[in-house]
Amino acid sequence: MTIIFLLIGISLLVALTFLGAFLWAVRNGQYDDAYTPSVRMLFDEPEPPQ
């Protein structure tokens, strides 16, 4: 059953990767504004100048 140590180690590692990804995202400003991007993505491309 010592495999459990290894398995838990790996699962923790995976979880830590996700925690790291989350912290990276916060650091990167992904959570600074949770509203504007949802509007921004709906804007059309600029019309070609006439």
Place this chain on the structure above:
Amino acid sequence: MACAHCGEDCPPAPLRWSDKDFCCAGCRTVYELLAANNLCSYYTLDERPGLKVREVELPGRFDYLDSEAVQAQLLTFRSQERARLTLPVPQMHCTSCIWLLEHLPRLNPGIVEARVQFLRKEISITYQPEETSLKAVVQLLASVGYEPQITLAELGAQPHRASRTLYYQLGLAAFAFGNVMLLALPDYFSFVEELQAGFGRFFGLLSLALALPVLLVSARSFFRSAWQGLRQRYINLDFPISLGLAALFGVSTVEVLTGRGKGYFDSFTGLVFFMLIGKWVQQRSYDALRFDRDFTSYFPVAVTRLTPAGEQSISVKELKVGHRIRVRHQEVVPADAVLRRGAGQIDYAFVSGESTPVARTSGELVYAGGRQLGEALELEVVREVSQGYLTQLWNNPAFAKQAAPRSLETYANRVGRGFVALTLLLAAGTLGYWAPRDQAVMWRAFTSVLVIACPCALSLATPFALGAALRVLGRHKLYLKNSAVVETLARADTIVFDKTGTLTDTSQAAVQYQGRALSEPEKQLVATAAAQSTHPLSQRLARELAAEPVPLQACREFPGQGIRATAAGGPTVRLGAAAFAAAGSELATPAPRAATPVAGGDADALAAPETHVYVSFDDLPAGYFTFGNVYRPALPAVLAQLGQRYRLAVLSGDTDAEQTRLRAIFGPAAQLLFRQSPADKLAYIAAERARGHTVVMVGDGLNDAGALRAADAGLALTDSLTNFSPACDAILDAAEFGQLANFLSFARACLRAVLVTFGLSFCYNGFGLALAVQGRFNPIVSAILMPISSLSVMLVATVLVGWAARRHHL
């Protein structure tokens, strides 16, 4: 007919441009600018996104932005080819605003990127200093109707920083919670006993390792807040929470290290996680309703100093006694100063509330905070900014809300204090009961009492219930400063109204004409001339006369004084202040109370119950228009609802001419006070509070700033939501005034919802305590009870508030 830009009603003869109607030249200019740059999607994204362009173009208003010192403070990044800054733009309100503001690079190619943070109402702009300048960028923003609000750090403005700490704490707590729960699982099921026997200690130590960062990082804010409270000899809700968390962690650590058990690490991390969610909800509702502007926003950032070498733009802080400064039309006088040159028409609306400008001539003293209307003035500073009248006004201790007086304390804190006493009593009782009987049970029971008494559900009830209430009220254009205001509104027993601008609607003022009868062509000429101006009185007059427009030969507006217009082949009309209309003739002011009051300031201004606009034709006086009071149509209904429950009072700066009318609307019980100066209003509120009443002051946020601030809750009624007063706790859109009684009743319902969730949380705590004192509380009970109580409190609070909102049709 609605203006194509701002959607407001157009005057009878709207300005036209490419088949569209506009209410004023400002709106048309914006439309032209957007159309020329192919940006008309602005008008299709949201309904009537435009804002009426009210500000008059002022040459040199943004000159100070060229100054090195100012740029150094505003720019967050700066190099040869890139400069970056973030500006607050409080006017943005819809999808179209985001769209237009992010398309700024198309209006000015020097701007590289513009990004909007909608909830915080900020725009981050990156531009090329070689192509354009900070001044040009700000001017562009102002010209499309989104003038940024610039305050400099040196004036005490707090730069707002996005707080990411909570996200770090939340992420860490969630991570630990999930993993500790997995590790705790074998403990709960008998069929994995074998696993538990072999690995129990390893799992326990691992849980401890995972929970440690939660204690040190995630739970830090609770401990800090409790400690701060203790240092001020004050026990807040975070104190019992910290006590519970500390007990939970301590017991678990001892159990794990001594190998006696597995501890409560799953409950511990779970609790911290849930409470952080509560904090997050709270922060999000605040972010959406942020209005932490202070009075420094009203101060001019820079002033034009006159030196022998010429004009020089300096920061307000550098202003010294004896400096000569220039104040232009619409600019605020930054410091108490003596007028040296020019005719002053000072509008003290922000300081004293009199919107009628006060005339000042050379040699007279002008107080800080007044706004000049009219020609540019030359002033000599006699007192430095920090000692100025405005600063004194705001620094007046009477205006500051006392730190945590009885009535401002939230229910949660008060209940929390009782909780602490009860918990400590119970814990001591448990110790006393078990000490002679069973030492082992004694310690377990003692610590479990501390653990289960952690009032996490209490701390969740308030942010969820009142946060939901804030959002509901925000949807109906009542914006509250924070959730404590909901409680204050719910507890209020006295409502005090300001009259002008609050009970009356200035845009609906009744217009009466006195003087010789006007012929039809004259009426038309007056209407046409009035329509040319953006001044509210002119607009009102043009709407009232509603005559056919006549072609004008010449028309000129003298800001702060009036309009002069000449009809094609006809007479010249002068419309405006008495002195202006009478210029060139020996017109005696027709009434003693007429004209804009001179000298003496407030006292005289208060005596003028109505505002007059004088008319003269070819320099011969004809008469004057009187703008009387019209009460808001919703007023009687609102008062009828409020009168059943609240004590009502009216504080008016005007004479008692309206007393009989007000008495009829307010009923015999209400207190009606007239000729109240801002200081009188303040004193009245303070006296009411001293008598133990909880007072809500409803004003327009301008002429009663002191009273709004002195009241338990100051509610500012405003026609444009960007006109915030720093003194108030809540802002209500004037159009929603009719709902006031409903809002207050909703606030009471929300407070009841909070109390219900408190009750619910006590049920859980009571059940847990019953087990705890018997020493039968164990990790499994804790793991089930704690999350259920937290989740159900969040759910019940949200559902109850939603239900109350539905019942109140909000």
